[in-house]
Structure formats: C-alpha cells, structure tokens
Amino acid sequence: MTARSGRALTVAAALDPERLQVYYEDRGGIPPLLRSLLVRTTARAPRSWDLRKVLSETAPDQHASIVLRMVRETVAKALGFAVPDDVAVDQPLQDIGIDSLTAVLMRNHLATLTGLTLSANIAMLHPNLKALSQSLLSQLQENWADSSSSASASGGATPATTTLSSPCLNMAAIRKGCLDPSFTFDNVTRGPTTCAARPESVLVTGGTGFVGAFVVHELLEIGIATYCLVRAASIELGRQRMVGALETYGLWKPDYAPLLHPVVGDLTQPLLGLSEEVFDDLADRVDAICHSGALVDWIRPLEDYVGPNIVSTHEVLRLASHGRGKTVHLVSTISTLPKHMGYDLTEEDREYGYGTSKYMAERMLAAARWRGARASSYRLPFVSASSTNGRFRLDRGDFLHNLISGSLELGAFPELNGDLSVVLPVDYLCKSIVGVMTKDVHRIGLDFDFKNKYAPSFNHFFKLFSAASGGKEIVSFSTWQQRALDYAVAHPKSALARITAVFDGYTDETAAAMVTGLPVGQHVFGGDDYPAPAVDEDSVRKYLDCINAAQAGNAIVDGPRVEKSLGGAVEIQEIVPTISNDAVLVECS
Structure with missing residues (x-):
C-alpha cells in the first residue's frame, strides 16, 4: 500500500x-x-594501510607481525568481527568463516593493500592466517628485491629500508625441488669437529612424532646433545612437549635432561621460523641435522605438502650451508622410488601429493650433495611398533596398526599371502639412522632403503598374534573383508572403520598387494647389513600388551579414517587441510 x-x-x-x-x-x-x-x-571508515610506508619505517624483525596485523584486520572487516584480535590466526580459514564469497572480498582488500597480484582462491592455499601473512611478506620481499636490483642496474639508489632480514623464497623453484643457487657447502671441513667425525650435537626436526621421538631417544642414549625444533609458546613449553612425547613412548629418562635442548620454531617457514640471530647461532652449534619432520598423509593434494615437506627441506639445507660443517640426514619414504626408477607419478595417483613432495625433498638433497654437502636419505618402509617395548603410535595409528588392532577387535585375522619384508619396527629403523649418523660416518652420502631379508609371512605373523591373544581365527581374506566391513558399519569409530577405504577393493588373489613394498635401491639395510630384529613370540607379546594397555586406558584417540601411508614420518604441527576429505595425519603433534 x-x-x-x-x-x-x-x-x-x-x-x-x-x-x-x-x-x-x-x-x-x-x-x-x-x-x-x-x-x-x-x-x-576503518584506517587504511600504507603497507610499504609502514614497513619502511619499522625494524625488519617487526615486519611479520605488521603484515599479520594487516591480514587480521582485513579478515575482520570481511567477516564482520568487531575486534580484529577476535580473529584466530592459527585456526583453519574455513573454521573462522571464510567461504568462497568472503575469500574474494579478502583477496580484493589484500591485493589493494599490498599491490600484489593475488589468486582468487588465496584463502584456500594456506592453512591459516599466519601462513597467509608469511606468504604475503615473502612475495613483498621478492618484489622489493627485484625493484632493488632494477634500481641498482639503472644507477638509482636503493633505500636501506627495503632490505628485509627474512630470506626471500623462490616458491616457483622450490615447488620444482630446486635448491637456492646461493647455497654452498664449503663449510664441511670447518669447525671444532669435521663432518667425518662423530657429531657432538644434532638438530632433530619432528622430534615429537613417532619416528622423531625414537631418533631423539637414540641420540640422548649415547650422550649426544640434541636440539629439537618444536612449536611452542616458550622454551619451557617446548621442553614439556618433548619430554611428554618421549614419555608417551616409554623413552624418557631424567638423566637425559641436560642433553635435551628445545628450539622454538616452525619448519614450514623461512629460517625454520627462527630469527636470524637464533638461526645463525644454531648453525654454529650443531654438527648434524636429522630432518624427520614432515606431513605424512597418503592422499592430500600436493599443495598441502609444500610447506612441511619441501620448504622445510630447503631451509634445513640452508642451515647446513651456514656456520660450522654439518651432515644432513633426511627421513624419506619408499614411495619416492617410482620417480627414481623412471616412473613418474601423475595427479591421478593417490600417493601423488606425498610421494612427489618427498621426491622434491630428495632432489634438493641431491643438489646439495653435488655442491659438496655430506647428506643421506633414509627411505622408510611400513613403520611398525617398537621391538623392544612394543610401543606404537598413540594417536589414530597407521594402516598396519589399525589392521592388527582391528582384527583383534573383530576376533579374526585375514589370510595374506605376503611377507613382512617391508614392515620394520620403529626402534630398529631409528637405530640404523643414528648408527650411520654417529658410527658409520663413512657411509654418509648414500641413500638407504630397508628390507627384512629374513621376514616371516603375514600368515605366520597373524598366527603368533592368534596364539598370544587366545586363539583368534585366521580366515580367508574375502571372509574377513566382509566381516570387517560389517563391523566398521556397526562401529564407525573403530580401527577397521579407519582403513575400510584401503582394504575394500581387494580380493583373495590381490590382497597381498596391500602390504607389498616397492623395489629397493642399491644400499639396503635389514639383511646381513644392519640386520632386522626377529619377529617372534616375544615381540608380538610386547606389542599385544601395549595394545591392551592402550585400549584399557583409551589412549588411542578415535578419529576419521586413515589412508595407507608408506614410510616417511613424522611430525607436523597444526597443519590442517584446506579441503575436506577423510584423510588424517599419520603423525600429528
């Protein structure tokens, strides 16, 4: 009306x-x-940012926090937050309300403020606001470095304020596995000890993960000062995380305390998330680096692995090229081998993202060796429970552990006509790595694979478990498969429910392929050289005791399904996928 x-x-x-x-x-x-x-x-209207002016008038060590503040205010405007500080910087962007519409709004604002050309899906390319702001800062540094070079070439003056302390990463080159051309390794013979001697101090990444914790334990046990890169709010909290991880796997002794040195950082960031001063100090302190930190998850897109798996290796090699001479030991995976054998993975392959990221890491390692670095990679197979104390991953577990514990819940094991040659205990693998690092130093420079020359069959292994657990059935794979699927439907948070995507497509004839490894390379441990421990009643009993104790104490956290993961290993902290899928981290801390 x-x-x-x-x-x-x-x-x-x-x-x-x-x-x-x-x-x-x-x-x-x-x-x-x-x-x-x-x-x-x-x-x-809200205050506008003259970002270049602000950065030019502040100290370089404040630039990261300034850019993060700008990003936070931009997102607060796009999402309608009254106070920018209410916007969480560590949570996944989707969890704080970023959708396809607000992502475009955010991109428009950030492009205006930075003068950068930004992708429309920039919000989907980074796990959280911290990572996004660091990426923007890196791009700004790269642009300013280019502008500085142009000004110098034309005779113009380069303002001192455009020189930033954080390194500029050439991400296009890093994604291809290319090492910064400025990295040289003529320091291998410098320092109080040479790279040919037993190291007195070692940096370990991924020390709170399953493999990383056992590496740290081996080093501490033989009296080596161990620096552990860890995410934490303080040194003391970092120490607590490390001690807690070692206690989780039954590895901590109070006598280790003087040898354990937490280093608060972030392996996905330039300089490993450290300041220049701390980075340089660390480069002058350690004699070796064991890089076991990585994101391990069989089916994520390659982009998810760039920071934790590729950038991290690049920055570890940066550290190796600085300060005193040091050896580098990269924990890798047998899923890189198809690349080395000439069979390229394609994006349709489920292991494309993870396998390719570790291959890129190995490429960087090879480039560093060509330039004089003393470095080795260790391509881990399936990593099983410790042979000495039976401890296994106390998070969501991996494929093999869920197969065993799920079969115990089901009351039946499947017939598998394969062997355990590429299933090796975590303590053995870490002893081998540390053995090369500290005793057989003449081997450093080679790449190692693992295969148990005298491995029993899976059927024999399951018979040992059956006998130790009160006579569980061993049935044909197809019979077990149907029972397992029915059980998973009835118990959606069970161990079997986590791995249905792996075993669902197999038959009696093809089931062994689930646990069959890839061909190995030239240098192989597990036979006469660094022989693998026996799989016997004692090791099975220790494993079973730990499974029973964990189930009684609810130590194994229920969670989404776990996809099959080959080797590698370890710790990535607070890395969250930017797309929704059912996969989870094999190691997360």
Missing part, C-alpha cells in the same frame, strides 16, 4: 554502515538508494 500511495515508509533497522559500504565498494560502487546514507560514513 505504501508503494501505491507514494508515501515514504519509516523503517527501524540495525545497520553497520561501514561494513555495508565496504561490501558495495568491493562490487563496483554504492547503489543510489544507499548513497546518501553511506557517503557520510567515509570519515568513520
């Missing part, structure tokens, strides 16, 4: 003029209906 009469209608409405103005300006302009209302808000 009001429209027909031509009379104005007064409506009471709660409006946020500033947010409304930003909304329409991002879409090309304010509509006439709202122009008189919103134009008046210009004086009250």
